[in-house]
Amino acid sequence: MTRPFDMPKAERWQHGVRARYVCGCRCEECRRANREYVHKRTLLNIRGHGNPLVDAAPVRRHIRKLAKAGLGRHTIADASNVRANTIHDILRGQKRHVRKQSAQRILGVTLEAIADHATVSAKKTWRRIATLLEEGFTKAELARRLGYRRPALQLGRERVLARTAFRVERLYRTAMGIVVSQ
Secondary structure (H helix, E strand, C coil): CCCHHHCCHHHHCCCCCHHHHHCCCCCHHHHHHHHHHHHHHHHHHHCCCCCCEEECHHHHHHHHHHHHCCCCHHHHHHHHCCCHHHHHHHHHCCCCEEEHHHHHHHHCCCHHHCCCCCEEECHHHHHHHHHHHHCCCCHHHHHHHCCCCCCCCCCCCCEEEHHHHHHHHHHHHHHHCCCCCC
16 A cells, blocks of 8 residues: 555645645646636735735844843744744744744734743843832832742842843832823
């Protein structure tokens, strides 16, 4: 018995199917199937419903911006529903073009997608803490409000966990009476 993957590639599909044309068959039926595919795809692109290739440079810049903020390629992949290997290839410049829908999904990823355990720059977090200390809060009070068991702030000077930065930002906004419009 012949298994499909023991056959030459073109013979895995019947004539009149685009897949067979792509594998090299140039009979009239396969050429017709390819022409129909190209025609349908062209109409979709003209109507704005297609998924053409677009330049990857803006996507690459966006991925770099997210990476600088602490998002890894797997986090970006999970948030955008695009394979991590594709994101890696875009970032390295191996992919100069991407499908429009993939580009839109990656460009739609914001810093809110950062994983709780990722580390981010501590500069803004320490600025927020310094402001709160100037407003009269003690370190013990800040630690309690941030949910720590001990009355001490133990944060890195260079990097902090994303969830810690988020908690400090939320405490800062609450304490300063800043209302965020949604």
